[in-house]
Amino acid sequence: xxxxxxxxxxxxxxxxxxxxxxxxxxxxxxxxxxxxxxxxxxxxxxxxxxxxxxxxxxxxxxxxxxxxxxxxxxxxxxxxxxxxxxxxxxxxxxxxxxxxxxxxxxxxxxxxxxxxxxxxxxxxxxxxxxxxxxxxxxxxxxxxxxxxxxxxxxxxxxxxxxxxxxxxxxxxxxxxxxxxxxxxxxxxxxxxxxxxxxxxxxxxxxxxxxxxxxxxxxxxxxxxxxxxxxxxxxxxxxxxxxxxxxxxxxxxxxxxxxxxxxxxxxxxxxxxxxxxxxxxxxxxxxxxxx
Amino acid sequence: xxxxxxxxxxxxxxxxxxxxxxxxxxxxxxxxxxxxxxxxxxxxxxxxxxxxxxxxxxxxxxxxxxxxxxxxxxxxxxxxxxxxxxxxxxxxxxxxxxxxxxxxxxxxxxxxxxxxxxxxxxxxxxxxxxxxxxxxxxxxxxxxxxxxxxxxxxxxxxxxxxxxxxxxxxxxxxxxxxxxxxxxxxxxxxxxxxxxxxxxxxxxxxxxxxxxxxxxxxxxxxxxxxxxxxxxxxxxxxxxxxxxxxxxxxxxxxxxxxxxxxxxxxxxxxxxxxxxxxxxxxxxxxxxxxxxxxxxxxxxxxxxxxxxxxxxxxxxxxxxxxxxxxxxxxxxxxxxxxxxxxxxxxxxxxxxxxxxxxxxxxxxxxxxxxxxxx
Numbered sequence: 001x002x003x004x005x006x007x008x009x010x011x012x013x014x015x016x017x018x019x020x021x022x023x024x025x026x027x028x029x030x031x032x033x034x035x036x037x038x039x040x041x042x043x044x045x046x047x048x049x050x051x052x053x054x055x056x057x058x059x060x061x062x063x064x065x066x067x068x069x070x071x072x073x074x075x076x077x078x079x080x081x082x083x084x085x086x087x088x089x090x091x092x093x094x095x096x097x098x099x100x101x102x103x104x105x106x107x108x109x110x111x112x113x114x115x116x117x118x119x120x121x122x123x124x125x126x127x128x129x130x131x132x133x134x135x136x137x138x139x140x141x142x143x144x145x146x147x148x149x150x151x152x153x154x155x156x157x158x159x160x161x162x163x164x165x166x167x168x169x170x171x172x173x174x175x176x177x178x179x180x181x182x183x184x185x186x187x188x189x190x191x192x193x194x195x196x197x198x199x200x201x202x203x204x205x206x207x208x209x210x211x212x213x214x215x216x217x218x219x220x221x222x223x224x225x226x227x228x229x230x231x232x233x234x235x236x237x238x239x240x241x242x243x244x245x246x247x248x249x250x251x252x253x254x255x256x257x258x259x260x261x262x263x264x265x266x267x268x269x270x271x272x273x274x275x276x277x278x279x280x281x282x283x284x285x286x287x288x289x290x
Numbered sequence: 291x292x293x294x295x296x297x298x299x300x301x302x303x304x305x306x307x308x309x310x311x312x313x314x315x316x317x318x319x320x321x322x323x324x325x326x327x328x329x330x331x332x333x334x335x336x337x338x339x340x341x342x343x344x345x346x347x348x349x350x351x352x353x354x355x356x357x358x359x360x361x362x363x364x365x366x367x368x369x370x371x372x373x374x375x376x377x378x379x380x381x382x383x384x385x386x387x388x389x390x391x392x393x394x395x396x397x398x399x400x401x402x403x404x405x406x407x408x409x410x411x412x413x414x415x416x417x418x419x420x421x422x423x424x425x426x427x428x429x430x431x432x433x434x435x436x437x438x439x440x441x442x443x444x445x446x447x448x449x450x451x452x453x454x455x456x457x458x459x460x461x462x463x464x465x466x467x468x469x470x471x472x473x474x475x476x477x478x479x480x481x482x483x484x485x486x487x488x489x490x491x492x493x494x495x496x497x498x499x500x501x502x503x504x505x506x507x508x509x510x511x512x513x514x515x516x517x518x519x520x521x522x523x524x525x526x527x528x529x530x531x532x533x534x535x536x537x538x539x540x541x542x543x544x545x546x547x548x549x550x551x552x553x554x555x556x557x558x559x560x561x562x563x564x565x566x567x568x569x570x571x572x573x574x575x576x577x578x579x580x581x582x583x584x585x586x587x588x589x590x591x592x593x594x595x596x597x598x599x600x601x602x603x604x605x606x607x608x609x610x611x612x613x614x615x616x617x618x619x620x621x622x623x624x625x626x627x628x629x630x631x632x633x634x635x636x637x638x639x640x641x642x643x644x645x646x647x648x649x650x651x652x653x654x655x656x657x658x659x660x661x662x663x664x
Contacts, residue, residue, distance in 0.1 A: 189354055190387035192374045194401035194448065204400075208391045 039261035048257055056262035066246065066263065070270065073242040076157060077225035080164040084221045085214060087165065088172035092213075095173070096180035108177075111170050119167060123230050126163040130154040130235070155237035163235045164225050172217040179213025180206070215282040219275060226271055243267045302329040304366075305456060305488045306351060311360035313346060313512075320346045322512040324360070328456075328490060333482050335491045335499040338509035339535065345460060347509070348492045352458050353377045365455050380449035381458040384465070386441040388433045388448075394420070395429030397444055401452045419447040422481070439470050450485060457482075459491045463498060475501050496536045500524065508532045515574070524586075529574035530663040533584050540632040542625075544583040544662060556662060558583050560625025561605055564657050571662045581664040587635040589659035592621055592645065593652045601654035609649050619644050623653060 042051040060066050095107050114122060129135045130153045137149035153159055183206060191201035229244035238245070243263065250260030306328040313321035321343050328334045336344040349355040351362055353374030362369040364378055380401075389397050398416045405412065420426055423443035428436075436444065442462060449457055462478075463471045479502055482489045493499050499506045500520045507517040508529075515529045527533035530541075544564075548555040552568045564583070591599055610631055611622035619638055624631050634653065638644065645651060 184385060184387065186383045186385050186387040187389060189374070190381070190383060190389070191400070192354075193352065193379075193381045194452065195375050195404065196401075197373070197375055200403075204403075205389060 035261045035264050038257050039265045041258045043256045043258045046255055053258075056258045057266070059259060060262045060266050066266075069241055069246050070243055070267070072157075072240070073226050073244075073267075074270070074274075076160060076164075076242060077222050077228075079157075079161045080168065080225045081218055081222045083161055083165040084168050084172045085176075085217050088169055088217060089176055089210075089214070091169075092173045092176035092180055095177050108174075111173055114167075114170065120230055122167055123163055123234050126159070126166070127154065127234050130159050130162075154235065155239065157236075157240060159235050160231050160240065163231050164228060167231075168221045168225060171220045175216040175220065176210060176213040179210045179216075183209045212282065215278060219278050219282075222278070223271055223275060226274075227267060302331060304328070305330040305332070305364065306490070307361075307363040308347070308351075309361045309363070311347070311350065311362065312358045313343075313350065313355065314358045320512050321350070321357070324512075324514060326507060326514065326517070328488060330488055331486050333479070333489045333491070333502055333504045335493060335503040335506045336509060337493055337496060337499040337506050337535075340494055342509040343512040344492045344494075344509050348381075348458050348460055348490060351456070351490065352379050352381050378455040379458055380452055380454040380456075381460065382442070382445045382449055382462045384461045386438075386445040386462075386465075388436070388441050388444055390434050392433060393429065394425065394431045394433060394436070394444055397433055398429070398448045398451055400448060415451055416447075419451040420444075422450065422484075423447045424477075438465055439474065442466070442474065446481070450481075450487070454487060456488045456490060459489060461492055461494070463493070464495070471498070478502060500536070508535065510535075525659075526569070526572075527584075527661060528572045530572070530582065530584070531574075533661065533663070538587050538633060538635075539584045540587065540634075541582045541584050541663075542630055542632070543579070544581045546581055546664065554662060554664075556581065556583065560628040560630050561603070561655075564660060566657065566660060566662050570658075570660060571664065573664060581662060584661045584663060585632075585655070585659055587620065587633050590632070590634040590653045590655045592623075592634060592636050593654055594642065594645075595651075599654035601656045603656065604652050604654050607651055607653055609645055609647055609651055612644060612647055614638075614644060621645070623651075 038048065039056055040052055040054070042049040042053050042055065091111075095104065095111075099107050127134070131137070132149050132151065132154070134154070136153060137146075140146045141149060187205055187209070188201055191205040192198070196204060226242075227244045228242060229248060232238070232240055232242045232245050236242075241249075244267075247260050247263045247267070250256045250263060304327045306326070308324045308326040311321050311324040312319075324343075324347060336347060338344045346355060350357050351364070351369075353369065353372060353376075369377060389400065392400070395413075395416050398419055399412055402412050402415070407415075416429060417426070420428055423446050425440065425443050425447065428440070428444075433441075433444070442465075445462075459478075463474055466474060475498060478489070491499070491502060500523075503520060505517065505519055506523055507514045508523065508531075509515065510529075510531050516523060516527065516532045518526075518528075523532065524536055527536065527539075533539045542558050542560065544556040544558045546554060547557050547563070553565050554568070554571050555563060555565050557563050561583075591601060593599060593604070606626035607623040608626070609621055610624050611620075613620040613622075617638060619636050621634050621636065622631050623634060636642070
């Protein structure tokens, strides 16, 4: 193609992306850069002193509490991711392979219903369900199955995983559903035709072709859950902090913005590294694509 | 055109038997009593317009569709409770269904998983199968990097490597361009002769069916209208729909004047009185419009002035339209003293001029090439 044509096309493209680009700059880049610069400054009492320092990072990276909380955040979001994706796959499979085509949009609509209420309210509802005088306990005591309300179902890691898995389920179902929908059904017939039963056809054809969707689901669930703030606060009872709670304490309660920023940047780096590993996996699975 | 018809004995044993197959999709009656025997080693085609049930029939043989009643037997065995993955058939899908996440070699080897042979032996088999379809050395390629024709070859190799008793082909050539299609037709015929496996082809392309098949079943509305060898199907269609579907056929209204001693006498406006033996009379005429006389375009010869022919009869015509195809010319002719036009085709041989529109001419024909539908 002629060079001037390319230039004009490029200019047109740039004009088109300029508004969202500026928007992204203001909404995304500016706050991130602010946090990044704060993390290298010194904390004064109730103010930030403009002195460059690595101190915040040294403090964050050497603190055993930070390490423990960061590891817990990773473990919780890994558990949430595994649970969510494992539960989402059968739902997406059912939606793609069993539900009649004319019903699919209704099912998708139903799956998004949880989004109609705020995330905070949904999390709080789990507290109502799991609480000491909550739905589960009053039902079980009412039925005479237990004498004392169960205490192990709230304010622990399990309840946090349960709540987050529920909150993020649609995010996992949708990309897996899309990947399954894209599979040419004659490929599954070909698998059967070539001598494999349904289970082996699933293993050798459906699953490999659904992998891009699974990897996308993993990323979509893992990245936001690691920074979740509301669930540890409400469902964890504030006694099992994750990294976001620690940042909140530094930023607001202790008013140590440089240290909070260093924590935030550290958390971002961890998420970035883990995501890159996933992206690499993604590329590996997509190596031979349609 | 390659004649695929070998001298196979009529008595070759049956490979596929369909007995009284009925198939309903809810209220829709997709297959209406299909009775069919496909012989071992035969190149068999199911031909018909879309929606006639030919693909459904193929898929019931493959085991992808159940049947409402009746029976499918393959190599003498009942297939009622045999799932698709256990049937001795393999299929080449219309979309080829090449696994996009696998290489060419992995695709071809897909069905060999439970084969007890060793890795190197399997690799040799794959290479051999690829060579058979003209893709030697393509094993390492990614499936998505193949052209349509190459995908089809991979699909063929993937099915044939398993040495099925029957290879089912679901409109395998419909996605290819004309040149490629004609080339693949010839290759498929050669391949079938080479491997000796029974091929069952589904197609809506009558030319393709005529070129490739030993026998053809023409289907309409879930029924087999006629099952015959290509020549018979073309020259002696038993059903007006078959005549209409295969090739071009002219139809003229006819009046039956006498029936005696196996001879039907008819009067055809424009052609005059004709006597036809029973073998040229077909009783399947879905129209209630009365008897019609049919003939193929190439059975009439347009005479140049003063020319005579060995045909028995001659008729005066006016040339209405001339369509020039290079090797052939089609003429639309109006029969003298009628409003009926017929289409005839003439090969453009050296020394014969293409005649022009509006001129009067004569055509020569023989009663032996006519078919009466009543």
